[in-house]
Amino acid sequence: MVSCICYRTNENNMLNWTNFIRSIIREYGSLLAKIQITEEPNNPHAATGGDGSFLNVRKALIEGIIAASDEAQKAGYYRLASMQYPLSIPPMTSGKK
Numbered sequence: 498m499v500s501c502i503c504y505r506t507n508e509n510n511m512l513n514w515t516n517f518i519r520s521i522i523r524e525y526g527s528l529l530a531k532i533q534i535t536e537e538p539n540n541p542h543a544a545t546g547g548d549g550s551f552l553n554v555r556k557a558l559i560e561g562i563i564a565a566s567d568e569a570q571k572a573g574y575y576r577l578a579s580m581q582y583p584l585s586i587p588p589m590t591s592g593k594k
Contacts, residue, residue: 500525501533504548504557514557515564521566530576534561 502518518534538554540547548554569575 498528499531499533501536502561503536504534504538504551504554504561505543507552507555508551509553511553511556511560515560518564519562522565522572523573524572526569526572526574529574532565534558534565558560 500521505573506516522529535548535554535558536560537547541549543550543575548557551557558580
């Protein structure tokens with residue numbers, strides 16, 4: 498099973514957020530193959546799946562990954578302690594004019 502935990506709030510309560518993530522790992526960690534923390538934090542359009550329009554989404558991503566990794570390692574679910582992040586890299590320029 499793969500799970501995605503979206504961040505869809507403008508609250509800045511990282512303790513509640515990380516406690517929620519930890520509870521998911523404790524309850525479902527043995528069933529999960531992977532877990533995704535936030536949904537497309539760089540996409541500001543919630544209608545197309547992005548969490549990017551919500552305040553503190555980048556902080557939630559970082560704090561969520563740390564919490565999920567910590568909880569997964571405590572429980573011995575080492576396969577969950579990783580992350581995937583798509584990068585947008587601008588094309589290289591040669592510097593010639």
